[in-house]
Amino acid sequence: MRPTDHLKSLVAEDWQAATRHAFTDQLAAGTLREDRMLAYLQQDYLFIEGFVRLLASAIAHAPSLPDAIPAAQFLGLISGPENTYFLRAIEALGGQVSPPAPAHPVTVDFQNLMQQAAHSGRYAQMIAVLSVAEWTYLDWASPHADKAANLPFWFGEWITLHSGRDFEGVVAHLRGQLDQVWPTLSTEDQQAARAAFVTTTRLERAFFDAALAGYPAS
Numbered sequence: 001m002r003p004t005d006h007l008k009s010l011v012a013e014d015w016q017a018a019t020r021h022a023f024t025d026q027l028a029a030g031t032l033r034e035d036r037m038l039a040y041l042q043q044d045y046l047f048i049e050g051f052v053r054l055l056a057s058a059i060a061h062a063p064s065l066p067d068a069i070p071a072a073q074f075l076g077l078i079s080g081p082e083n084t085y086f087l088r089a090i091e092a093l094g095g096q097v098s099p100p101a102p103a104h105p106v107t108v109d110f111q112n113l114m115q116q117a118a119h120s121g122r123y124a125q126m127i128a129v130l131s132v133a134e135w136t137y138l139d140w141a142s143p144h145a146d147k148a149a150n151l152p153f154w155f156g157e158w159i160t161l162h163s164g165r166d167f168e169g170v171v172a173h174l175r176g177q178l179d180q181v182w183p184t185l186s187t188e189d190q191q192a193a194r195a196a197f198v199t200t201t202r203l204e205r206a207f208f209d210a211a212l213a214g215y216p217a218s
């Protein structure tokens with residue numbers, strides 16, 4: 001079994017909850033309240049800042065240039081079309097990107113996890129966080145890809161950004177990186193990567209839980 005399939009099997013319940021979530025079901029049906037989508041995007045824009053730094057760190061720690069290039073291309077996508085999507089969608093939904101929204105506790109947990117991985121010096125730990133973040137998004141968005149064109153752009157483009165051939169390629173690359181380095185890792189490094197995989201999946205679920213509830217104050 002591929003190491004990443006084994007890791008996914010360890011978190012099956014959280015994975016299922018994160019990828020078959022009422023939040024994304026409502027998003028894909030076009031029934032999600034616009035104020036919920038706006039609040040989610042404002043929190044996710046805070047997430048993206050840490051994600052960009054983590055991805056940059058993984059690029060810096062990749063074992064070779066061919067290992068780094070797909071991640072570098074993905075960084076360009078996030079910094080280009082995805083960043084522009086955030087700016088357009090937040091504005092269209094009546095919000096603003098600056099000043100940034102105060103981070104919700106789940107967002108803070110995610111920011112801390114990503115910063116820890118980015119500064120760990122351990123490539124596998126970085127890739128574990130990145131691969132869960134992208135693979136869970138591919139899993140929830142793919143079944144809805146055919147609905148994207150008929151939705152308002154703030155829903156439709158969010159599905160399109162996380163489905164399709166190119167995004168499948170991103171996830172295949174990240175998984176492949178973790179599969180490739182896994183057998184070379186010390187027990188301690190495997191443990192750190194496993195913990196990062198588990199925690200990231202739990203936080204993906206919690207992030208949608210909080211967004212669905214509209215980020216209640218306590």
Ligand SMILES: Cc1ncc(CO)c(N)n1
Nearest residue numbers: 044047133134137204207
């Ligand atoms: C919380 C979260 N996880 C994963 C992704 C996919 O990049 C995202 N945009 N936000």
